[in-house]
Amino acid sequence: MGIIRKTKSVALLLDVFEKESKAIATTDLIKRFDTVLNKTTIYRVLEKLEEDGILHSFLGFNGIKWYAKCKQCVKDNHTDTHPHFQCTSCGKAECLDVTIALPEFPDREVVFSQLLLKGKCNTCLAN
Amino acid sequence: MGIIRKTKSVALLLDVFEKESKAIATTDLIKRFDTVLNKTTIYRVLEKLEEDGILHSFLGFNGIKWYAKCKQCVKDNHTDTHPHFQCTSCGKAECLDVTIALPEFPDREVVFSQLLLKGKCNTCLAN
DNA sequence: GTAACTGCAAAATATTTGCATCCTT
DNA sequence: AAGGATGCAAATATTTTGCAGTTAC
DSSP states (O other): OOOOOOOHHHHHHHHHHHHOOSOEEHHHHHHHTTTTSOHHHHHHHHHHHHHTTSEEEEEOTTSOEEEEEOSSOBTTBOOOOOOEEEETTTOOEEEOOOOOOOOOOTTOEEEEEEEEEEEEOHHHHTO | OOOOOOOHHHHHHHHHHHHOOSOEEHHHHHHHTTTTSOHHHHHHHHHHHHHTTSEEEEEOTTSOEEEEEOSSOBTTBOOOOOOEEEETTTOOEEEOOOOOOOOOOTTOEEEEEEEEEEEEOHHHHTO
């Protein structure tokens, strides 16, 4: 529960998310920082950045964890529930700026929802 | 691509899904049939039953694969897209008999969607 | 008989944990 | 100085693969 420190790892990872508009898979980050950062560090920094409301995560279609920058979340409270879209051709995933209205579910208290869409992204449709 | 055979493994697994109304995690099946079936066999039979339109699968909140009986799917074509609900207290997951209307997504061809809900199930709410 | 199925061991993949050391404040 | 962060090795957990032997049709 400590305060996040401005370390090399945090700076490097944050920088990637600044430049990348789409979501990034942890496995991809591990490859990108192969010789620079240890994978354990990567997992831990991402976890911390999510706790702090800077990133949010979701699971892609093969159970791999993806991270993306939050737009309106705050520490320990990720309120922005938008769908995520993963392309079957290029494998990339991205956040969609839409709000999906969910109905009431009787006899159940829904706390969190995750909508994952699979298909072809605009780039791959053109090819 | 062969025809599915009526083997002991298939019979045992199908029987579980007959009796169980909720979804079942592969990890749970592996434990249940610990001494009876090999885990490799379990993975392979489930995969085949899904191909044949008898079961469908989805990923739960920790990336674990769940299977449940299909109600209206046919071989190689799983058309029934309903949400899945996973309880944070008891961990059980189930299919919900609701259809969620999705909007059109511009510049994208959505082929498949998966809505996963997290919260408390009716049984756990009572306790 | 033959294609499909099974079990076992081993590999592959993703993630977590323990611990000693180093860095930030 | 002290609590947090890092790297490395090893452990977990889930799923996949190869292959030899068995079974269903």
